[in-house]
Amino acid sequence: MGWLRGPACLLLMAAILPALGQTQFKWSPSKMVKHMGHYPYIMCSLTNVVLNASDGVFYYASKDPLLSDCGDLDTVWQLQNRPQQSQTEIQCDEEYDIGHIFLIFFFAGGSNYYHLHYDTMLPLYKDVVVGQNDSQGPSRVFMPAVETSRLQKINWKTPAFEKADKYWVQTTKFIAGKYPFRPLDDRLRRKGHNICLKEARFGTPKVSFTDKTFMRSFVKYVKANLQIVEPDFVPPRVGIIHRSGRRQILNDQELVDMLIKDIPVDAELIDFSGMSFKEQVQAMQRFTVLAGINGAGLMNCLYLPANAVCIQMGPYKSDMNYAQFGEVLKTRGPYREWHNTHEDLHHPVPGDKHNTRPNTIVHLDEFRTLIQEALKVASGLDKDEL
Template sequence: MDNSIVARSFSQHWRKKMRRGAFFGGLVLGFFICIYFTPYQGPLPFELSPPTPIDYFSIKFLSVYLIDVCILFFSGHSYRMRRVNSIFYVTTPVKSRIVCNFTEPESDFCEMHGDIRILGNSSTIFFPHFSVADMFTKNNWPRIKPYARKTDEGALERVRQFRFSQEMPRCTQNHRVPAILFSIGGYTGNYYHSFSDVVIPLYTTSRKFNGQVQFLLADMKVFWTAKFQVVLKKLSNYEAIDIDKEEGVHCFPSMIIGLKKYKELSIDPLTSPDYSVTNFREFLRSSYYLKREYAIRLGSKEKRRPRMLIISRTRTRKLMNEHELVTMAQKLGFDVVLAEASSNISEFSQLVNSCDVLMGVHGAGLTNIVFLPNNAVFIQVLPIPFGDIEWIARTTFGDPSKTMNLRYLEYKISEKESSLIQKYPLDHEVFKNPPLVAQKGWSYFKSIYLENQNLKLDVLRFKTTLLEALQMLSM
């Protein structure tokens, strides 16, 4: 052959290429034969009914194995799985891809592309084509709880865990749009946690789909979906699915498991450059048809009085002299509204948006600052003790309010303004050594300072804070 005319016409380098090409052509032919004889396991078109069950598993195992062998000979590597700082990347030759990030401080999440299937009542997510590499990794494959408070064991006790599997059951329901799987367990019975742990992370995760996304709800709570139905319908054009009760296999072209959370009531400007807290508040104004974008500016042509909302509490951390505060604020020139935070978000958001100042004792009701117009004033009243409660108050509401284009004021009560003065002497550890109280456990600490403390503000002392609020509205 080396003496042939063809061989003399090409260099040794080209002869090697031709031999490789012939070998490659044989592999490609074998590859397509494997595909042709492999039963189709992907999501079925909507107009087709599921096929009659056949012996998939023996044929599938042989065909997929042959495909893997073909690809191994062709490329030298078929499936790649690598782990970098707890971020798992898996790619396959059929453009399937999964990225799991376990490095974020608040939430774990995975993004999956390809033929993704989920069987809700078994909490299992199926991802294809792990037949070769996964034999070495499946025992170590991570599981995930799709709730954005990953370090809080108390919250995660109420969150369902999902596992991954390489087995591919037959689709019973097919979807053309991506899915987002998240839990409304955890602390979502609390209004603040609903926004911080679910609503804001859901906004940043789903907004890019412009409604073309299917929500899969784990740990379903009917009262929660009823309360936030406006948000759910604004973010998705499809009815949310209670995935825990689903006995069939739902199939999707891609899926996000878990929600990306940054900080309390905040959005990370680096990882979500297109969606800021400002965008989120605009989204809320649009969703709930809120009219006011900006608070009043005193000294302008507008002649109405600034409106002030006092969030009333009836169970814990009550303001025992609310009506005195109302009278004093009215004398300063405020139009005052006294109201308890309502579970009807559509109605209460209208009231909040109509106000220029919102004040209240630290608690979940202050979450309604998200509906205030820009440049409004937010006054948070801090019960004692300072230190732990002061840090919590600033982390949950103080710092986030500044990213919402609000003006923030803080009023720290004195011992005489607390109902605890009626139970304990001033030299008691409740006043003098709160860290010692905290050492006895969170439940004990909470029962004293948060559940059994009411406030009676010194009206003259608090007047200074309201005058400062008026000055801010003039700027």
């Protein structure tokens, strides 16, 4: 069927884009620019896009096919081309220079602190904050979404954004800052707004997670905007991350008691569950050493004081993402690893075929030596580590 023109086109556009009428949007032909993406792996920007929230479709206008080089773009988000011949204006309820349309990790009613940083916050920070003059910047809107499954269509019925006190909402809104936050969920669909975007950025840009300058600027930005001041001096204190789910340290309290008695040094367990984003970052300012089994909570190492030591620990023969995690954590300062080499201290979990969830009893003597070395580094005796 050929494209509709004239009065028929006007009637069709009126039907799919109900005019609730606050501003007039000049709907010029759309253009596409492709970038290296983080997630999805191709990030595409389309100009002159209108989201009709009532049907969940992003409309654009082009005589040419634009999406063939955009990877998973039209698999995840629903887009439709409506070439404009005679209609040049659309009624908009909201209008922005840039729309950031991206995905967050949400599964089984929760999220993951690692993925929120790695897949969302850091890429958005690069896209929105780095190199921008905030006082003269364009108008923006942030439009997070959740996939039904990996790189499949978004789930408009997701409950992910319903509670503002959840850390995954706090971290996502943190980068949005002063700009409007419009999650793609049923609440937006019920409003039925037309959201008009001069540029729609689908996905997030590729990031170098080993770039120390970039990573440290992100940490500085987070602390400044949370109004958290890094102390000039932190007395020796060791934090051990307590996990209640998979990959537990079964003798974590014994480790604390041993450190207090044998070294001696102040030590405590820290449990991030139930903490807000700001509370987690603030808590890091009191530690000179933070140790934990490979897991999301270790991302808080990014927010430790500059000379503090981060220790990533690993279960027995577990094939985890140690190297990838370690590359990120090394960018902020001193870093160590410990891997359980004792099979008798290994506690597998039934059904864990890939050995990604085992619990561990940490060897006391090895841990004592590890912490003693870390405290030496943190005290400034080993300046090469900083």
